[in-house]
Amino acid sequence: MAQQYDYIILGAGAAGLSLAVRLANDPWFASKRILLIDREPKTRNDRTWCVWERGAGYFEELVHHRWQQLHVRHYEGQLPLQLKGYEYKLIRGIDFYKHAFATLAQAPHIQVLYDAVQQVEAATGLVHCANGSYQATHIFSSVLLQEPAMQPADLYLLQHFRGWWVETDTDCFDPAAADLMNFRTSQQHGCAFVYVLPVSKRRALIEYTLFTEDTLTDEQYDEGLRHFMTHEMQLSQYRITEVENGIIPMTNLRFPASDGRIVFIGTAGGQTKASTGYTFQYIQKHSQALLQWLKQPGTPLPQPAARFRFYDTVLLRVLHERRLPGADVFFRLFQNNPADRVFRFLDNESNFWEELLLMNSTPKSIFVPAALASLRG
Ligand SMILES: Cc1cc2nc3c(=O)[nH]c(=O)nc-3n(C[C@H](O)[C@H](O)[C@H](O)COP(=O)(O)OP(=O)(O)OC[C@H]3O[C@@H](n4cnc5c(N)ncnc54)[C@H](O)[C@@H]3O)c2cc1C
Structure with missing residues (x-):
């Protein structure tokens, strides 16, 4: 029994x-x-979970660190994001x-x-x-x-990463500011970026992240991190205190x-x-x-709005088929839109007008064919 x-x-x-x-x-x-x-x-x-959020979340007391300044960096430039009340929380x-x-x-x-x-x-x-x-x-x-x-029309990428919690003996970080996406790293394996998440002047989580079909070897992740630390952060003296690996399906x-x-x-x-x-x-x-x-028995189970599934498919198709380098996709998204609009969109909370503005900010020659292919799929 x-x-x-x-x-x-x-x-x-x-x-x-x-x-x-x-x-x-x-x-x-x-x-x-x-x-x-x-x-x-x-x-x-x-x-380690990071989220952007306006106001207190359900697990607010567990927030280990929060940032009110975020950047997206690319070889073309750097964007300080206007967060309009959003915080990035760890x-x-x-x-x-x-x-x-x-x-x-x-x-x-x-x-x-x-x-x-x-x-x-x-x-x-x-x-x-x-x-x-x-x-x-x-x-x-x-x-x-x-x-x-x-199904034949399904797209499947992996978000895979290795993060190093690092400590330094001198003040090297600004704990008030984080890099949400730093694309100034080699794109040889596909779309790659680094999260730079300092929690004090001497402690930070540096996470080398890729959106590709295949994972890398341990040595390749380590090399990606070492290269970024040396060339982008100009940091050679540090201790790795914890290592975090992850694979998240993007499908x-x-x-x-x-x-x-x-x-x-x-x-x-x-x-x-x-x-x-x-x-x-x-x-x-x-x-x-x-x-x-x-x-309230009888109420339908919560379901995401179908249009967000469609937007995800289009974005995923652009990344999956490498119609535009992933670094350019995200950099343009943040360059041409206020960050709070992008956050609402990525949270499935934007309205249709905001979505039109977002769509209008993307390169039409790339996104329109990807949208048509997604409609057919
Ligand atoms: C390293 C890492 C970092 C991440 N960072 C972020 C982030 O910053 N922000 C974000 O939004 N998302 C992040 N994610 C994605 C996502 O939030 C996490 O994967 C999250 O843990 C998913 O929650 P879950 O409950 O679905 O799965 P899990 O948290 O993995 O929980 C599944 C549980 O099921 C148990 N289990 C599995 N099989 C069995 C079985 N046969 N019998 C009994 N128990 C079983 C496992 O032990 C596990 O405890 C991250 C994921 C990883 C791996």
Whole structure:
């Protein structure tokens, strides 16, 4: 006999924990029996999340550092972004995990289990793990047991990166300002840029990031970072204190929102922005919407507007088919538009008028054929 729950959350990563913490904090759910399953405890600072945001976010107390000055740099020039109230915020993975599990420890109706999910029966809500089976009315899954099949028109790029947390013995950084995208790095492997995220005068996260089809070797990432530090930052004396690696899918492949009793969340639920890889804020909005959905049965599940899917496909096509160097795509976007408009657009929160202005700022000879090809696809 499977143990019974109201809700089971699969995966205690960004999406599973964002949802679980909200369920723990909302008294409406105090009578629900909730199970959170992950294959392993979260003990490592395995990722750093950065988001742009206006005002306080749900996890505001976890913000490790914030910047009110951002730059986009390119060999052609540098753009100080006018943020108009937006801040760029950094949350450390380990702080998020500790906070989330401390919150769940105060919620007796939420149980945490470490086990490997092997199969989920959508029709019955049965979850089969290596060491037992569990059943619930609703399953929220960030565990992708099988990726949806690619269709011929689907585009798939990888955002892959290596970040070095570095420390210096002298003051080398300006903790008030960060580089959102610094394209003054070799583009030999495809679209590449570096995040420069100083959290003090002597400590920074420098992340070498690529939007390409294939990952690099460890040595190539290290070489990319070393080259940038030496030539762009003129920095040769530093200690690497932590290394962060990541691969994020950038695809217009349709991740199903739900299947029977399963609602997919996080990257598995299509919450990764296809054209940028940003996910954390989409997860927050989705988690918030799911609580409303649970409270008001019968309301449709939250879905992104179709036009943003189309814009993502066009942008992804330009990057994927290298119709214009990725460095130029993003530099032009920020050069020809105020940053707050770009942020709203990338957050799927712009209005149609703003989108027309954005479209008008892109090179027509590149984007119109990409849009037509995306319509046909
Ligand atoms: C290094 C890194 C940095 C990133 N930085 C940013 C950023 O700055 N901004 C941004 O917006 N996005 C960023 N992302 C993208 C995105 O926000 C993260 O990938 C985010 O963690 C996705 O959340 P998730 O819950 O979907 O997946 P995860 O956080 O990966 O959680 C999935 C969980 O499922 C568990 N699991 C998997 N398979 C099983 C199984 N069979 N059984 C049981 N448990 C299982 C895993 O252990 C994991 O805990 C980053 C991603 C990475 C990898």
